[in-house]
Amino acid sequence: MLNLRSSSFFLLLAVLAMASSQAVDKVITVSNGGEEGEWGPLERCPDGFKAIGFQTRNELATPFFDDTALNTIILTCNDENLTNITSTIGFSGDFQRVQLCPSAFVVAYMTSFALRVQLPFNGTDTTQGDRTAANNIRFLCSNDREINGVGNTDGVWGEYSESCTKGICGMETRVQPYDGGIGHPDNTALNDVRFTCCPE
Numbered sequence: 339m340l341n342l343r344s345s346s347f348f349l350l351l352a353v354l355a356m357a358s359s360q361a362v363d364k365v366i367t368v369s370n371g372g373e374e375g376e377w378g379p380l381e382r383c384p385d386g387f388k389a390i391g392f393q394t395r396n397e398l399a400t401p402f403f404d405d406t407a408l409n410t411i412i413l414t415c416n417d418e419n420l421t422n423i424t425s426t427i428g429f430s431g432d433f434q435r436v437q438l439c440p441s442a443f444v445v446a447y448m449t450s451f452a453l454r455v456q457l458p459f460n461g462t463d464t465t466q467g468d469r470t471a472a473n474n475i476r477f478l479c480s481n482d483r484e485i486n487g488v489g490n491t492d493g494v495w496g497e498y499s500e501s502c503t504k505g506i507c508g509m510e511t512r513v514q515p516y517d518g519g520i521g522h523p524d525n526t527a528l529n530d531v532r533f534t535c536c537p538e
């Protein structure tokens with residue numbers, strides 16, 4: 339017969355088993371992101387909701403100025419408020435149009451992404467020019483349609499990330515903070531981004 343002490347021990351085991359079976363949500367990444375700046379906070383759509391569209395803020399090419407290209411990514415969640423999430427935001431540029439996964443009868447949501455990145459500057463030769471790191475982002479939707487940022491065109495597109503079966507529920511961005519104007523290090527703003535998949 340179980341006494342109180344051993345039954346509470348089994349209860350504890352059951353709770354631990356439940357906690358460990360609650361899988362950590364998958365995170366999707368790409369390998370061509372930049373490496374400047376710190377990772378920002380994980381922001382998530384409200385519980386039970388996922389990302390169905392995005393908007394970017396880009397500094398479009400301005401000759402003779404320190405360009406930073408992609409600065410900010412805003413994800414639109416499919417809750418009743420169409421909540422926006424951002425993680426760390428950049429500091430300059432113009433907001434581009436909102437792009438939603440094209441949906442007909444079922445709501446389509448984003449499942450994977452690719453980044454367009456200007457190759458990193460890797461020397462001390464400052465004549466190598468104005469670095470901008472991430473320039474643009476594009477997503478694949480659950481209905482295989484692609485939504486493509488109205489962004490900058492320096493650099494090259496990297497490979498698509500792995501896919502989130504149930505969609506994208508969270509975002510972290512890596513943004514180099516503004517480091518001053520003329521005579522200061524070259525600003526690049528958004529360098530990299532990673533997304534947390536919705537629970538499976």
Ligand SMILES: *[C@@H]1O[C@H](CO)[C@@H](O)[C@H](O)[C@H]1NC(C)=O
Nearest residue numbers: 384385387417418419420421
């Ligand atoms: C939507 O906004 C209302 C009013 O601010 C709030 O009460 C509600 O919790 C929000 N819904 C979600 C899913 O965040």
Ligand SMILES: *[C@@H]1O[C@H](CO)[C@@H](O)[C@H](O)[C@H]1NC(C)=O
Nearest residue numbers: 393412414419420421422436
């Ligand atoms: C989310 O961003 C869009 C596009 O900028 C804006 O129109 C909308 O008002 C924002 N929604 C909220 C809840 O702030």
Ligand SMILES: *[C@@H]1O[C@H](CO)[C@@H](O)[C@H](O)[C@H]1NC(C)=O
Nearest residue numbers: 456457458459460461462466
């Ligand atoms: C620097 O970049 C060049 C051109 O992309 C590349 O060939 C070289 O291997 C890089 N060097 C280092 C140290 O990363």
